[in-house]
Amino acid sequence: MELYQRIFEICLQRGFFCPSAEIYGSLAGFYDYGPIGFRIVEKMKQLWREKFVIQPGFVEIKTSLILPKKVLEASGHVKNFSDPVVFCKKEKKAFRADQLLANYGEFHHFANLEELKEKFKKLKILCPDCKSELSEPTTFNLMFGTTAGAIDPAEVYLRPETAQGIFLNFKRVFLQAGSKLPLAIAQAGPSFRNEVSPRKGLIRLREFEQMELEYFFNPKKPEFEGFEKFASKKIIFKLNNQEKQELSLKQALEKKLVPNQIFSTFLLWQQELFLSWGIDQKKLWFKIIPKQELPHYSLCNVDAEVSTSYGEIELSGTSYRTDFDLSSHQNYSKENLEVLDEETKTKFIPHVIEPSIGLDRSFYTVLEHCYREKSKTKDWEWFAFPPAIAPYSAAVFPLMKKDGLDSLAKEVYLLLKQNKIDCYYSDVGSIGKRYARADEIGVPYCLTIDYDSLEKNDLTLRFRDDGKQIRLAINVLASKILELKEKGLTSLEQ
Numbered sequence: 001m002e003l004y005q006r007i008f009e010i011c012l013q014r015g016f017f018c019p020s021a022e023i024y025g026s027l028a029g030f031y032d033y034g035p036i037g038f039r040i041v042e043k044m045k046q047l048w049r050e051k052f053v054i055q056p057g058f059v060e061i062k063t064s065l066i067l068p069k070k071v072l073e074a075s076g077h078v079k080n081f082s083d084p085v086v087f088c089k090k091e092k093k094a095f096r097a098d099q100l101l102a103n104y105g106e107f108h109h110f111a112n113l114e115e116l117k118e119k120f121k122k123l124k125i126l127c128p129d130c131k132s133e134l135s136e137p138t139t140f141n142l143m144f145g146t147t148a149g150a151i152d153p154a155e156v157y158l159r160p161e162t163a164q165g166i167f168l169n170f171k172r173v174f175l176q177a178g179s180k181l182p183l184a185i186a187q188a189g190p191s192f193r194n195e196v197s198p199r200k201g202l203i204r205l206r207e208f209e210q211m212e213l214e215y216f217f218n219p220k221k222p223e224f225e226g227f228e229k230f231a232s233k234k235i236i237f238k239l240n241n242q243e244k245q246e247l248s249l250k251q252a253l254e255k256k257l258v259p260n261q262i263f264s265t266f267l268l269w270q271q272e273l274f275l276s277w278g279i280d281q282k283k284l285w286f287k288i289i290p291k292q293e294l295p296h297y298s299l300c301n302v303d304a305e306v307s308t309s310y311g312e313i314e315l316s317g318t319s320y321r322t323d324f325d326l327s328s329h330q331n332y333s334k335e336n337l338e339v340l341d342e343e344t345k346t347k348f349i350p351h352v353i354e355p356s357i358g359l360d361r362s363f364y365t366v367l368e369h370c371y372r373e374k375s376k377t378k379d380w381e382w383f384a385f386p387p388a389i390a391p392y393s394a395a396v397f398p399l400m401k402k403d404g405l406d407s408l409a410k411e412v413y414l415l416l417k418q419n420k421i422d423c424y425y426s427d428v429g430s431i432g433k434r435y436a437r438a439d440e441i442g443v444p445y446c447l448t449i450d451y452d453s454l455e456k457n458d459l460t461l462r463f464r465d466d467g468k469q470i471r472l473a474i475n476v477l478a479s480k481i482l483e484l485k486e487k488g489l490t491s492l493e494q
Contacts, residue, residue, distance in 0.1 A: 003309035007367050008201060010381060011037065014441050016367070017202065029198030029206030031360075036441050039391040039422075041209075041363050044277055045188055047388060048211045048357065051273045058184040058213075059173060063165025065190065066148065069155040074332035075164050075325065076297075077157075082139040084116050085196045086125075090132035094196050097137040100125055113137060142193045158192035163354060166214045167325045170350075171337055174216070181339060181350060182217040182262075188359070200310050202364040209359040215262060216350040218341060219322075222260035235271050236285040238305065244285055257288055259300045259320050266318055266355040270304055274315065277362065278386045280369045283307040287314075297324035304357075308368050315365060316357040323349040370442065377467060383442035384465060387485040394423040394481055395438040399450040401427040409449040412459065412474060419478035423447075439464055444490045445481060465491035 011017050015034035019026035033041060053060050072078045084097035097116055104123055116137045127134055143160050147153035159165065166185045177183055188211040198204045231250040237257055238244050247255070249264040258264045267286055275281055289301035304316040326349045330337040338347040370383045387393060394416060398409035406427055413425040426434055431448060438446050446462040453459050459477070462469045470492065472480055484490075 003368060003371070004201065006381075007309075007364075007371060010440070011367065016040075016441075029195055029204070031202060031205065036391045037363070040366075040385070040389055040442075041359060043389040043391075044359065044363060044366070045211065047276050048188065048273060049186075051269050051276075052184075052211070052213050052355070053186045055184070057177070057180075057182060058186065059177065060186040060188070061166065061169055061173065062189065063159075063162070063169060063187060065159055065192075066156050067159050067164060069157065070332060071164055071168065071329075072143065072157055072160070074328045075167075076328070077143060077160055078141075081143060081160055082141045083196055084113065084137045085140040086120070086137050087135040088127040088130065088132055089135060090127065090130055093127065093129060094140075095128065095134075096196050100128065103128070113139060140194075140196055142195065144192050144194050160193055161191050161356075162187045162189055162210045162212045163214060163325070163356070166212070167329055170214075170216065170326060171335065174339065179339070182215060182221075183350075184213055184215045186211070186213045188212075202360040203310055203313055205360055208361075210356055211359055212354060212356045213266075214321075215266070215353045217262060217353070218348065219351040220341075222262055224261040224265045227261040227265060230265070230268060233268055235267055237302075238285045238287040240288060240290045258302065262353050263300065263302075263318065263320060266353065267302060267304075270316055270318070270355060270357065273357075274304065274306075274362070276386060277366050277389055278370045278384070279306060279315075279362075279365055283369065295319070297321055306365050306369075308365055313361060313365070314358070315362050316355060318353070318355045321352040321354055323351050325352060326350060378436075378439065380436045380440060382439035382464070384490065385442035385444075386488055387444045387490060388488070390442045390444050391422075392424050392441075392443050393421050393485055394445040394447055395434070395443045396423055396425045396447045397431060397434050397449070398427050399431060399448055403451070404454060405449050405451070408453060412447060412449060412477065415474070416478060416481070419482070421478060421481055435462065435467075445484065447477070463489075463491045466493060468492035
């Protein structure tokens, strides 16, 4: 069985995620997070905030999911936000034309639809499922449209990205922040794209969550404060010729792989974030997008890619969007979005660098990279999540549900809760089965109350990764778990 199939089965069984509206047969491209998955993705988001938002001059906002059509005309989405699609003439199936061409070794960036049509005619591509004839390629707009209002209803769309809400709020937030650059505005939340044929579980969804940051700055001042402290840190770049090189941030700047200190800093922060989530560093790199494939508004794009059982997938994209978005919204809205350079007393529209991270596909990648198979020491599959994102920091178990063991265990549970340690209590099944269930959802520490606990006021702390145990006094339990969690220790021998 393929790894992604096994991951999917475990996630359905253990409350990580499931297809939305499952009892009605579900609809492709929509998933719900269960009790375990929800806790993990929320902790992943919190680590993103700690890395990208809790910085001087960085703020977070929340904007509407609905956008007027004019906003998306200004951003270019109404005209350009589409995929090339073909339809099977025999069955009711649609396929991404560019993905079908990729199966034939054609990875070109097609400038127009006519070029795409010619390529399909030449290769005589058939339906990959039934080998029937396909229609000519056409374009399919990916936005979900609806109307707002009962009288003269306005044409509106579900937002295709979180970024536009940030650009619309730039002027107000800039003034509230003291009219000072640089300014970083972040947002995490759902976006919507009507994908032609969503497949691969959480990798390609119609409703998905993004964590984006728009960093507004004066293009004549591209320096990043404190850059010299981490200029020597390294990341792996995948170059245009597919060669991979490990380079420091300083070297990447010297080779002009990235445009400035700001851009390279955000790449490093992404790497540090991904590693804190448990993503395998050996399977992670940053791909330089060739200039001929860049969006019209971008001077530089770099994608974070990882290796999974689905193949190589993109976790994030970092883009130097220049002043395109603010200039376009200024032209369409007639609102002045310029700022004043206090030194030169000249006005300009800020440039923007955007690191955008996909939460759902990152979560799936974490599942794969933290998955552990059965072994001689464990007769069950389990997840080696870092303590920072594990659904619970600890599980509290009475050895038996009698003789006061359960009462003391519940006291320990409440003690941990009072110390802001997320944990759960269980007295169902044998202690071995409870250990296995905790491992299966990645809980790093199991706490067992036994008969000695009643006399000595201590308990057994079991480490997830190696199954080894230590005795610990209950009065130091909370501080010990916080210490282990802070250090990321999940085995006794670490």
